[in-house]
Amino acid sequence: xxxxxxxxxxxxxxxxxxxxxxxxxxxxxxxxxxxxxxxxxxxxxxxxxxxxxxxxxxxxxxxxxxxxxxxxxxxxxxxxxxxxxxxxxxxxxxxxxxxxxxxxxxxxxxxxxxxxxxxxxxxxxxxxxxxxxxxxxxxxxxxxxxxxxxxxxxxxxxxxxxxxxxxxxxxxxxxxxxxxxxxxxxxxxxxxxxxxxxxxxxxxxxxxxxxxxxxxxxxxxxxxxxxxxxxxxxxxxxxxxxxxxxxxxxxxxxxxxxxxxxxxxxxxxxxxxxxxxxxxxxxxxxxxxxxxxxxxxxxxxxxxxxxxxxxxxxxxxxxxxxxxxxxxxxxxxxxxxxxxxxxxxxxxxxxxxxxxxxxxxxxxxxxxxxxxxxxxxxxxxxxxxxxxxxxxxxxxxxxxxxxxxxxxxxxxxxxxxxxxxxxxxxxxxxxxxxxxxxxxxx
Numbered sequence: 001x002x003x004x005x006x007x008x009x010x011x012x013x014x015x016x017x018x019x020x021x022x023x024x025x026x027x028x029x030x031x032x033x034x035x036x037x038x039x040x041x042x043x044x045x046x047x048x049x050x051x052x053x054x055x056x057x058x059x060x061x062x063x064x065x066x067x068x069x070x071x072x073x074x075x076x077x078x079x080x081x082x083x084x085x086x087x088x089x090x091x092x093x094x095x096x097x098x099x100x101x102x103x104x105x106x107x108x109x110x111x112x113x114x115x116x117x118x119x120x121x122x123x124x125x126x127x128x129x130x131x132x133x134x135x136x137x138x139x140x141x142x143x144x145x146x147x148x149x150x151x152x153x154x155x156x157x158x159x160x161x162x163x164x165x166x167x168x169x170x171x172x173x174x175x176x177x178x179x180x181x182x183x184x185x186x187x188x189x190x191x192x193x194x195x196x197x198x199x200x201x202x203x204x205x206x207x208x209x210x211x212x213x214x215x216x217x218x219x220x221x222x223x224x225x226x227x228x229x230x231x232x233x234x235x236x237x238x239x240x241x242x243x244x245x246x247x248x249x250x251x252x253x254x255x256x257x258x259x260x261x262x263x264x265x266x267x268x269x270x271x272x273x274x275x276x277x278x279x280x281x282x283x284x285x286x287x288x289x290x291x292x293x294x295x296x297x298x299x300x301x302x303x304x305x306x307x308x309x310x311x312x313x314x315x316x317x318x319x320x321x322x323x324x325x326x327x328x329x330x331x332x333x334x335x336x337x338x339x340x341x342x343x344x345x346x347x348x349x350x351x352x353x354x355x356x357x358x359x360x361x362x363x364x365x366x367x368x369x370x371x372x373x374x375x376x377x378x379x380x381x382x383x384x385x386x387x388x389x390x391x392x393x394x395x396x397x398x399x400x401x402x403x404x405x406x407x408x409x410x411x412x413x414x415x416x417x418x419x420x421x422x423x424x425x426x427x428x429x430x431x432x433x434x435x436x437x438x439x440x441x442x
Contacts, residue, residue: 007313011290019286020161023279033275035179036190037340041268043190044340046126048271049118049256050194053127054134056253057106059245061099061142064091067238068149071230084219088150088212090226090234095142103138110135117253118260118267126190133194140198140205147208150216163207171200244384251391258399258413266410269350272340273414277357280325284365287318288372304438311373311432318365329358353414360418366425370432382437386427395420 036047071087106113114127151159175196181187188195212221252274259270291314329336333354337347374383395417403413431437 007310008317011287011314011317016286019283022282022286033272033340035175036193037272037342039179039190041264041341041343041346042120042122043126044271045118045120045123045264045267047130047190047193048267048275049114049123049127049260050130050134051271052249052252052256053114053117053131056246056249057102057135057138058141059249060102060242061095061138061145062245063238063242064095064142064234065145065149065152067091067234067236068146071233072150072152072154081218082220084154085150085212085216085221086224086226086230087234088146088216088221089224090230091146091149091238092143093226094231094234094238095146096139099139099142103135106135106138107132117257120260120264120267123260123264123267129191130194133191133198137198137201140201143205144201144208147212150212154219159211163204163211166207167200167204170203171197174199244387247388248391251396254396255399255413258396258403259410261404262409265346265349269341269346269353269410270413272337273350273353273357276329276336276354277361280322280329280361281364281368283321283325284318284361284368285372287314287321288369290314291369291373304435307438308432308435311370314373315366315369318369319362322362322365326358326361329354329361349410353411356414356418360421363418363425364421367421367428370428374428374431374437382431386424386431390420390424390427394423 033044033047036043068087068091072084075084075086110128110132111124114124114131118124118127148160173196175193177183177185178188178192178195179190180192186192217223255274256267256270259266291311333351334347337350337354341347341350371383371387398416398420399413402408402416403410406412408415
């Protein structure tokens with residue numbers, strides 16, 4: 001058995017590259033919120049609504065990454081070098097076939113779609129403009145998922161991090177110029193944040209394509225049209241992942257609809273709180289992905305006791321990391337909120353909910369890590385059922401009842417969310433301790 005320090009070093013070595021890439025991706029939403037925050041609460045609320053509508057639409061193509069990666073990794077393991085990019089070819093065709101009509105429908109029906117989430121006319125106008133610019137980049141989003149899946153599948157994960165950092169730089173510079181009209185660019189306001197993000201996505205797609213033409217041609221990239229069975233396999237692998245991501249994203253859309261029943265200020269503050277929580281839990285998700293790998297390897301060796309121990313080892317590391325990240329939100333909430341909110345009343349409204357967010361991030365560590373660890377053991381159905389049941393059957397109805405019916409507002413909803421996170425982590429801990437997942441055969 002490895003000593004404690006060695007196990008911790010292994011966890012961090014696996015998790016840190018994953019965390020770096022995930023944090024940089026989530027940074028896009030926080031950058032938009034910080035830039036648009038100076039335009040007022042209506043603009044900030046509109047970007048929040050439009051961003052989560054885009055999150056919902058993106059979920060429909062999210063599974064392409066895992067679908068391409070699973071097949072690429074299999075061909076790589078078989079040393080079938082000339083066929084490694086066949087799944088990438090299929091994924092790109094599917095991405096275009098799905099994303100193009102979906103994009104056109106969303107551009108056409110944007111006002112109706114956004115109205116389902118928020119009925120404030122001012123907020124809805126901003127949300128529609130921002131969303132239309134963002135959804136115009138749906139095709140590059142879907143194709144980038146495919147490229148990421150391919151290069152991760154052949155264990156070249158650092159490429160994704162380097163390209164995404166270039167995309168972030170383009171996004172920040174373009175968004176600043178288009179929001180405020182710098183350097184002769186049109187002053188587009190909140191819509192400029194969406195246009196800047198989409199511009200960075202097209203630039204990223206061009207970089208991925210050029211890189212893959214040079215580096216993946218010998219693996220069959222763009223050499224031949226994939227066979228029918230490759231298309232079927234890609235869809236079969238991608239669909240379940242997209243389904244889970246879609247319902248997860250839809251849950252946040254419903255949360256913002258509930259906040260919209262309160263007032264615009266609640267939507268604006270909620271947008272900041274949710275983005276901060278999603279950003280700060282990413283180290284937990286990254287550590288969970290490390291747990292998935294460690295548990296899966298241990299199960300492959302029939303080392304069931306070691307697999308169980310890896311789950312709790314990673315949870316302990318996650319607790320420490322997330323507590324450190326959450327500390328500023330707990331101790332200096334006004335300073336943290338002041339980065340995004342420029343109105344004293346909004347900062348006052350968000351102070352206690354932000355402190356609750358800090359607490360729930362730490363409490364969520366067990367669910368984040370053990371959920372991924374269970375995937376490594378093959379308990380996919382258990383994870384999906386538990387995650388969707390606690391979100392849709394417990395939290396969202398409770399948020400409506402406490403926040404709207406009982407009129408406890410934003411603060412009441414965040415107290416309900418704290419309880420839901422506690423229950424979710426406890427549920428996963430019980431599942432992990434019962435060890436039924438150790439009897440699964442992959």
